Amino acid sequence: MGALLATSTLMLSVYTIVETTNYGWTSAHTVSFGAAALALLLAFVARQAKAAHPLLPLRVFRSRNVWGAMGIQALMVAGMFSFQFLCVLYLQKVLGFDETHTGLGIFPVSVAIGAMSLGLSPKLIARFGPRAVLLPGLSLITAGLAALGRVPAGGIYVVDVLPALLPLGIGFGLAMPSLATLAMSAATPQDSGIASGMFNTMQQIGSVFGLAILSTLAASHTDALLAGGASTTSALTGGYHLAFRIGSGLVTVALLLAATLLRSPATAQRPAAEKEPVAESATR
Structure with a gap:
């Protein structure tokens, strides 16, 4: 029942958003279907609160870092999808790129994400903490999207597009590992699997709603x-x-939430070598 309610909520919500191009945001059609999607969501929450073996135990969200990181991730991914989908359309329909050149044009973002995620991000997180790495990552994504919001109709890729894409790749490569660290560090061992699955699910939810909303508004x-x-x-x-x-704007909201809601995990206990003098003095 829980899976059915969750799936129905997502499908009805996306349908409602996409159909606003035909009915408008304030039409009776949009309002009624939106209300139905909200009712399904509330029914899902109620079901999870009462079920003996819930699909999503609500206790997972007792930690501010867990629900905060997941919400911030959804906003970040929703904003990024305006790049992943619409920037491809801009390159093809406005600049006239073919499929090969479009793929090569987007490729620097993938390289930057991979380089940050696999190389620099883990070291920065270990040195400064995930929250301190997350904030500049979100700032770079915000700046990159804002720069894409100014590309001209007669733009030049190297001058107008590439300088906006590089901050997106670097920022996402910094932000995603940081969010994962924050979300998982606050989960109990009992709920670590659920938190991991929910973290991945929120990425998909953010992409679905981001694509539906932003592409509809653009059209x-x-x-x-x-x-x-x-x-x-x-x-x-x-x-x-x-x-x-x-x-x-969505990523800016994510940045503000990250700055106010999230806290870096508690520092690990001091190494045993630092504790030995205290133990020795206590035995003397």
Whole structure:
């Protein structure tokens, strides 16, 4: 029952968002289906609170670091999807890139994420703590998305696009390992598997809602610009600008939440070598 309620909530929510292009955000259709999705979500929570063997034990969310990291991750991924989907469309439909050149154009982001995640991020987290690494990572993502929100219709990849993509890759490579560390460090051994699964699930939820919301808003704004007499290229660019800026706003909210909600894990106990003098003095 819990899985059915969760799946139904997500499907109905995404359907409601996507259909706003046909019915509008304040229409009876949108409001009624949105209310139904909210009712399903509340039913899921109620079911998890009462079930003997819940799909998602609510005790997992007693830790501020756990639910805070998951919420921040959802916002971050939702914002990043304005890049992953719409930047590809910008390269193809506005700059005229083919599939090969589009893939090569996005490739630096993957390289930066891999280099940060596998190389520098673990060392920085061990040295400064995950929260101290997360904040500049989110700041870089915010800056990169804001820069994409200003790319011109006649942009040049090396001048206008690449300088925005590199902060996205570096920031995501810093932020994701930091969030995972914060979420898992606060989970009890009993709930570590559930917390890990929920952390991965929140990434998928953030991407689904981010894609649905941002692509819908971009398409609606593009249609409005076309109706106002703008050229196809200018209208598409304007729609992408709106999505990138909203994505930057989502990550900005994530940054503010990270700065106010999250706390670095408690420092480990001092090494035994540091404790020996105290023990020796106590025996004398």
